[in-house]
Amino acid sequence: MSPIIILPSPTIPPPTTLSQPTMQPQIIPTKKSQKVAVIGAGAAGLVATRELRREGHQVVVFERNNRIGGTWVYDPNTESDPLGLYPSRTIVHASLYESLRTNLPREVMGFRDYPFVAKKDDKRRDSRRFPDHEEVLLYLEDFMSEFGISELIRLETEVVHVGLMGEGKWVVRSRKKDRNVAGDDVFNAVVVCNGHYTKPRVAEIPEEDDFFVDFNSSPIFYEYLVDDTMVASLASPIYDEYLEKDNVFVPLDSPPSVDTCVVDQTKAIDLSNPSNFFELSIGVWPGRQIHSHNYRVPDPFCKKVVVLIGSSASAYDISREIATVAKEVHVAARSTTNGTPTKLVGYNNLWTHSMIKSAHKDGTAAVQDGSLLLVDVILHCTGGWSVFYHGRISLPSQEEMMSDVEAFYLTLEAAGVPKRYTHNLGNCQFEYNDWLAAECRSSPSQEWRKQMYAANRMNRAIRPETYP
Incomplete structure (x- = not known):
């Protein structure tokens, strides 16, 4: 038996009939009540919890944060790396990031039977059609309160292990934030709602002398102080090995702390402060690098030359925001194929480029369009690696899935689309959603929602600098 996975449809009534309903939890008894664990109290976890309880199940929700909301909880803190x-x-x-607003209208984002209605009478709320992230979080908290879900949630409780026991039972080991001791609970099923982007994806940038660095698996240089001697360590994300730059082994029982990392013999850097991001050198190229997961505000980029890699929503937002304080911003993307750099209209310091070709010890980065840039920071707006789980609905056999994959690759090749866009749903987002709903015996998305989504996407393409 596999863990149950519930994929809720975030849908709502047509915008012409929007009103905030008052609903009490509706319990629909099933043949047998099960004890079910839900991991994560974000949007998916909250809806899964409501639906499970409607079916008459006993639900316990585990949430490691001190509040619900998942990805919509803003945290000014960033990672030490x-x-x-x-x-x-x-x-x-x-x-x-602090300034983030939704890039979809609130009508499209709301749940089917709980509209995301603007509360114009409440001065604390953002009533715009494209609200800020705090408004989305408040909407999820309203949903939790409306359906009485809060009593089922264990906040500041992290799940550290899920294991299959005998007779189709699951053991869930969890730990409170303020305790080192973990406790076990037994469930009939487990619903995993903790997201699927768990590891940052970073761009592969060749360095000079044909030394190719894939930052997803290759070594990273850190500098730290050992017995008053500066040592640069080589920390491999895979093998967790630590070596000096000149390949002399440093016999360390544990890695050096990167929460406070000494970059010279007189200065210690507190890396919990975002303004100190640029005190770590990575790879042969001497500049500093950061993933957009750790971007919050533009201030650390003041008067710097920044290369931003990526072309999706976060790259668009962050590049424009950084341009307000940076000396220069250069957006490099594989999807940009024109042969020359292009300065964006309305900006004196923002250019688009094709992809970075190589990075060099002197701090320069060569671009495929012929540009040679002296760069302070490379910012990777390149998303994350996906991790998927399966559950109530049985997966096809490996042979069937591989056959489908090969057939899909042939369609991409015929359309001239690179394989890297395999998971880019693009124009088939709702086609996929409706297929998934049918597999779960749920209703498809409403036509008005699809039309609003399409119109919004077109508006973004036509008016990129004034959208939304």
Whole structure:
């Protein structure tokens, strides 16, 4: 038996009939009540909990944070490793930047039977059609209160292990934030709602002398002080090995702390402060690197030359915001194919480029369009690696899935689309959603929602600098 996975449809009534309903939890008895664990109290976890309780199940929700909301909880703190690859780094789960607003209308984002209605009479709320992240969090808290879910949630409780026992039972080991001792609970099923982007994806940048660095698996240089002697360590995310730069082994029983890392013999750097991101050198290229997961505010980029890699929503938002304080911002993306750099209209210091070709010891980065940039910071707006789970609905056999994959690759090849866009749903987002709903015996998305989504996407393409 596999853990149950519930994938709720975030849908609502047409915008012409929006009103905030008053609903009490509706219990629909099933043949047998089960004890079910839900891991995560974000949007998916909250809806899964409501639906499970409607079916008459006994639900316990585990949430490691001190409040519900998942990815919509803003945390100004960042990880001790700005690229997010160091094995022993301080983990921060939030990825929101301070200025973030939704890039979808609130009507499209709301749940089917609980509309995301603007509360214009409440001065604390953001009534805009494209609200800020705090408004989304408040909406989720309203949902929790409306359906009486809070009593089922164990806040500041992290799940550290899930294991299959005999007779189809699952043991869930959890630990309170203020305790080292873990406790076990037994459930009939487990619903995993903790997201699927768990590891930052960073760009692969060749360095000079044909030394190729894939930051997703290659070594990272850190500098620290050992017995009053400066040592640069080579920390591999895979093998957790620590070597000096000149390949002399440093017999360390544990890695050096990167929460406070000494970068010279007179200055210690507190890496919990975002303004100190740029005190860590990574790889042969001497500049500083950060993943957008650890971006919060533009201040640390003041008067710096920044190369931002990526072309999706976060890259768009962050590049424009950084341009207000940086000396220069250069956006490099594989999807940009024009042969020359292009200065964006309305900006004196923001250019788009094709992808970075190589990085060099003198601090320069060569671009495929022929540009040679002297760069202070490389910012990776490149998303994360996906981790998927399966559950109530049986998966096809491996042979069937591989056959489908090969057939899909042939369609990509025929359309001239690179394989790297395999998981880019693009125009087929709702087609996939409706297929998934059918598999779960749920209703498809409403036509008005699809039309609003399409119109919003077109508006973004036509008016990129004034959207939303």
